[in-house]
Amino acid sequence: MAITLDKTPQLLFFLAVVAHPGTDHARVHNLVLTQDEDSYDERLAELDLQARAIEGGEMHIVIAGDRSAAYTAARNGATGEELLDQWLGQQGA
Known part of the structure; x- marks a missing residue:
């Protein structure tokens, strides 16, 4: 049996504050x-306040393999159901 150090890529869970997602004027503010379930509710509340303070601001859940992909998904304003299902699967849900 061959030994390998290759790992299955893990999806990450991000929260994003975006103004005008899915448009040419989209801007990711945060x-x-x-990663830390203990501070999730606090972070969610902070980002909700930030989204409300920004004209056209919205908060989105973003599932992605890395920060760059998350930024792109946030600008588009959507994370596909397939990625969410994969993330849930890797969590053992």
Whole structure:
């Protein structure tokens, strides 16, 4: 049996505050990797306040393999159901 150090890529869970997602004027104001379940509710509340303070601001859940992909998904304003299902699967849900 061959030994390998290759790992299955893991998807990450981000929260994003975006103004005018899915448009040419989209702007990501905040992109936060959520790793600590204990501070999730606090972080969610902070980003909700920030989204309300920004004209056209919205908060989105973004599932991506890395920060660059998360930024792109946030600008588009969507994370596909397929990625969410994959992320849930890797969490053992």
